[in-house]
Amino acid sequence: MKMKLWVLAAAVLIAFAIKRHYADARADDLEWILSPTAQLAGAMTHTTFTLQPQEGYFSRDRLFLIEKSCAGINFMVAAFGMLMLALLHRVGSGLSAARVLGVSLLASYSAAVPVNAVRIAIAMWLAAHPVARSTFSAADVHRFEGIAVYFGGLVLLYELAQRLNRRVAPVGQTP
Amino acid sequence: MNRVPRTRVAHAFRRTALPLASYYAVTLAVPLANGAAQSGAFVEHALAVLVVPPVAIILACTVHTIAHALASACRAAGASRRCCRLP
Numbered sequence: 001m002k003m004k005l006w007v008l009a010a011a012v013l014i015a016f017a018i019k020r021h022y023a024d025a026r027a028d029d030l031e032w033i034l035s036p037t038a039q040l041a042g043a044m045t046h047t048t049f050t051l052q053p054q055e056g057y058f059s060r061d062r063l064f065l066i067e068k069s070c071a072g073i074n075f076m077v078a079a080f081g082m083l084m085l086a087l088l089h090r091v092g093s094g095l096s097a098a099r100v101l102g103v104s105l106l107a108s109y110s111a112a113v114p115v116n117a118v119r120i121a122i123a124m125w126l127a128a129h130p131v132a133r134s135t136f137s138a139a140d141v142h143r144f145e146g147i148a149v150y151f152g153g154l155v156l157l158y159e160l161a162q163r164l165n166r167r168v169a170p171v172g173q174t175p
Numbered sequence: 176m177n178r179v180p181r182t183r184v185a186h187a188f189r190r191t192a193l194p195l196a197s198y199y200a201v202t203l204a205v206p207l208a209n210g211a212a213q214s215g216a217f218v219e220h221a222l223a224v225l226v227v228p229p230v231a232i233i234l235a236c237t238v239h240t241i242a243h244a245l246a247s248a249c250r251a252a253g254a255s256r257r258c259c260r261l262p
Contacts, residue, residue, distance in 0.1 A: 019205070082196075086193060143220065143223050147227040148227055158191070
């Protein structure tokens, strides 16, 4: 129980550190997540994103900028917290605690890149195909799409984690 | 809505409770703790964040129910056709 509390405290600290880094960072500082996202979104939409210093990744042919606020850091933090809680029952020793923290962090980053790339690809498609005479503005549609994709991504990640969790040997049976 | 879809919706909400809680925590609780409540733009965004995920869950359940009903109907139609071909 004590170990689980320590792990939760460590997870909160890590989430806080990521949010702090995001708040203070410029687009150039977020290259570790913006670059793979831009590459994947570019591959999905058959366009090339090039780095614009201080601004982010820009597609000249689509006039679309992936800026700091598009980095998907909030999704990554939400995914990290969710995975930590989902895998918390696996924490027993210091080693298992480090493993759960590491796996959750790596999985949240690995999920944030494709989910965010999908969100950007859909946003680019929506920008190119505006819904005529819609009740909602383009900004509203972009917002709804972002929420739906991020939440859907979290649900998919959770389902995947639960399935893998069931396949891996139950707690206490690992050698 | 009859009893079965209502149960399905309740089951879906239980199943997605942790992703939903994580999403609300990061998109609503953290900004609120940082004093975002005074901003009108945040209130508008928060309303969308509150409403879209439950609507998405209900929509997914509806689509699943319709797909399930269609699949059952197709299976039943296929079975009756096979029965008709029997001598």
